[in-house]
Amino acid sequence: MNDNPVLRIVAKIIIPMILLFALYVQFHGDYGPGGGFQAGVIFAAGFILYGLVFGTEALRSAVPPHILRIFIALGLVLYAGVGVTTLLMEADFLAYNALSQDPVAGQHLGIFLVELGVGITVGAVMITVFLGFAGRNDP
Amino acid sequence: MTIAGLYNYWIVILLMMTGFYVVIASGNLVKKIIGLNLFQASVFILYISLGKIADGHAPILQAGISNYSNPLPHVLILTAIVVGVATTSLGLALVVRIREAYDTVEEDEIHDQDESM
Amino acid sequence: MLIEVVNVVILALLAVTALAAVRLNDLFAVTMMFGIYSLLATIMFVVLDAIDVAFTEAAVGVGISTVLMLGTIGLVGRRARKVSHRPILPLIVVIITGAALVYGTLDMPRFTDPTAPVHQHLGPYFLNESPDQIGIPNVVTSILASYRGYDTLGELAVIFTAGIGVLGLLGLRRRKRPGHEGGAR
Known part of the structure; x- marks a missing residue:
């Protein structure tokens, strides 16, 4: 598909929009529909479109596999880390009320961090899986 | 009224059995996984149907609306969808490796090759 | 309507x-x-x-x-x-299972019935308490990340494990030569 100019130009225009939309879904998930799971998948969809149009080799240089592997673990560590932090603050595991003086502000902060962790791991796993399948065909 | 009230569940059962049939009757491993996905999506529709309330609204709180559909099934299914695609990808990866080892993805041919070894 | x-x-x-x-x-x-x-x-x-x-x-x-x-x-x-063999047996199994499930639905609450048991306990609790306890409008997010935080952590661990599994089965780097070389490295 590398030689189709319409596809390449349209992809170049809409990929940044997809990524921006994913960030909107991630950080606006408290107020409208959205959240970490959706944002991670949409973010990965942007990269997958890039891989489909420009080839997996280009995608692999855009997001190197060793970085992806770090991000897969990073999201889960961030999520569990929030739980450990609340434990260290002498509250229950994942009891976000302890994160701040004001319980509601603590909940906001906790949900923000946890959703970020979900988004990072889901996005990285989806890109990894796509690279695994699409990269299998390479000569 | 009974038929209108149960129509959703019956269609869900039809979809579920369609997926089940593909899983047990088809010999092709990729088609089996697609059958599992059909089954899985029917369960999603069942849960979301259970959460719907007549004249309800989406569970995003707004001033002036008091009748919301039940948000709990939505949460369960939201995570199940993403977990579903992750496990599907693991299954497909296994299919790819089976194809590389046996040069086929038909169940009975794999079985024959195992027998003749 | x-x-x-x-x-x-x-x-x-x-x-x-x-x-x-x-x-x-x-x-x-x-x-x-x-x-x-x-x-x-x-x-x-x-x-x-x-x-x-x-x-x-x-x-x-x-x-x-x-x-x-x-x-x-x-x-x-x-x-x-x-399919080479005749699909009679799977068809019988599917029809019997389906009939049992249809029989089971006859007792279920009707679609969109607000008095169904599923709408009596946790659903209203979350909808009523979430504004004060969590303070965000999207109740789905507040249940997902806060009330059911353990569950979501577990789901994330499943996704993580599946990702690692695919990584192990297919590998990510370009393969040096085609053939039956293992993907995990």
């Missing part, structure tokens, strides 16, 4: 799509049918007020699943062999 009509029509279309997927032997066509099926399911979720779920299904079921299945078909070939 409109919602009921859309509900009936979309569910009928879902049934048609699923049956078409069973009859086809071209895996490419089956995958496209699955994409259409997911899209119809997405419309169902919007009709049934589950916007967050529709969002996820649109991105995952229609997008990523289809791409992954197409990637697999590119690697294993698109022709499924016709």
Whole structure:
């Protein structure tokens, strides 16, 4: 598909929009529909479109596999880390009320961090899986 | 009224059995996984149907609306969808490796090759 | 009224799509049918007020699943062999199971019934308490990340494990030479 100019130009225009939309879904998930799971998948969809149009080799240089592997673990560590932090603050595991003086502000902060962790791991796993399948065909 | 009230569940059962049939009757491993996905999506529709309330609204709180559909099934299914695609990808990866080892993805041919070894 | 009509029509279309997927032997066509099926399911979720779920299904079921299945078909070939033995036994099993399930639905609360047991306990609790305890408008997010935080942590661990599994089975780096070289490294 590398030689189709319409596809390449349209992809170049809409990929940044997809990524921006994913960030909107991630950080606006408290107020409208959205959240970490959706944002991670949409973010990965942007990269997958890039891989489909420009080839997996280009995608692999855009997001190197060793970085992806770090991000897969990073999201889960961030999520569990929030739980450990609340434990260290002498509250229950994942009891976000302890994160701040004001319980509601603590909940906001906790949900923000946890959703970020979900988004990072889901996005990285989806890109990894796509690279695994699409990269299998390479000569 | 009974038929209108149960129509959703019956269609869900039809979809579920369609997926089940593909899983047990088809010999092709990729088609089996697609059958599992059909089954899985029917369960999603069942849960979301259970959460719907007549004249309800989406569970995003707004001033002036008091009748919301039940948000709990939505949460369960939201995570199940993403977990579903992750496990599907693991299954497909296994299919790819089976194809590389046996040069086929038909169940009975794999079985024959195992027998003749 | 409109919602009921859309509900009936979309569910009928879902049934048609699923049956078409069973009859086809071209895996490419089956995958496209699955994409259409997911899209119809997405419309169902919007009709049934589950916007967050529709969002996820649109991105995952229609997008990523289809791409992954197409990637697999590119690697294993698109022709499924016709079933050689007669499909009578699976058909009997499926019909008996389906009949038992239909019998089970006769006792279920009717669709959109607000007095159904599922709407009596936790659902209203979350809807009533979430504004004061969590303070964000999207109740789905507040249940997902806070009330059911343990559950979501577990789900994330499953996704993480599946990702690691695919990494182990297929590998990410370019392979040095084609053939049956192992993917895990």
